[in-house]
Amino acid sequence: MFSAEGAVGSQLPVHESGFTPEELNELLSFFESNEPVSSNSSSENSSRAIYSPDERKQRRKISNRESAKRSRWRKKRYLENLTNQVNKMNIENRRLKNRLHLVLNQCHVVWGENEQLRSESFALWAKLLDLYWTLAAMQCNHDN
Numbered sequence: 399m400f401s402a403e404g405a406v407g408s409q410l411p412v413h414e415s416g417f418t419p420e421e422l423n424e425l426l427s428f429f430e431s432n433e434p435v436s437s438n439s440s441s442e443n444s445s446r447a448i449y450s451p452d453e454r455k456q457r458r459k460i461s462n463r464e465s466a467k468r469s470r471w472r473k474k475r476y477l478e479n480l481t482n483q484v485n486k487m488n489i490e491n492r493r494l495k496n497r498l499h500l501v502l503n504q505c506h507v508v509w510g511e512n513e514q515l516r517s518e519s520f521a522l523w524a525k526l527l528d529l530y531w532t533l534a535a536m537q538c539n540h541d542n
Contacts, residue, residue: 421475425468 417425449457 417475
């Protein structure tokens with residue numbers, strides 16, 4: 399039948415299902431039971447002859463219970479996976495918000511420094527212009 403190691407070791411898309419190897423082993427154990435498997439062949443007709451209607455009904459109830467149990471188990475794993483994803487995304491969201499806050503603070507500091515440098519630049523240009531006017535006036539006086 400199936401071997402859990404063979405299924406995990408083969409090229410099955412384990413990551414796409416979201417199941418861990420342990421979960422796959424547990425799932426495979428459901429299929430490795432020794433209960434007869436019904437098929438659409440003539441063996442089904444022979445099993446009907448072997449089992450009474452009450453026995454078939456009882457076996458169907460058991461099969462339905464097991465199927466429901468597997469379904470609940472899959473749903474539980476799916477919800478756990480979604481919960482883990484939500485938790486990871488919340489952590490990532492918080493990390494990104496903190497990073498954005500730091501970048502905005504740095505931007506504000508740099509903006510303030512730029513404003514200060516721009517103001518100093520205008521003041522230095524004004525002094526330079528005054529020096530040019532003074533130099534020009536001194537040259538005019540020297541030439542006269």
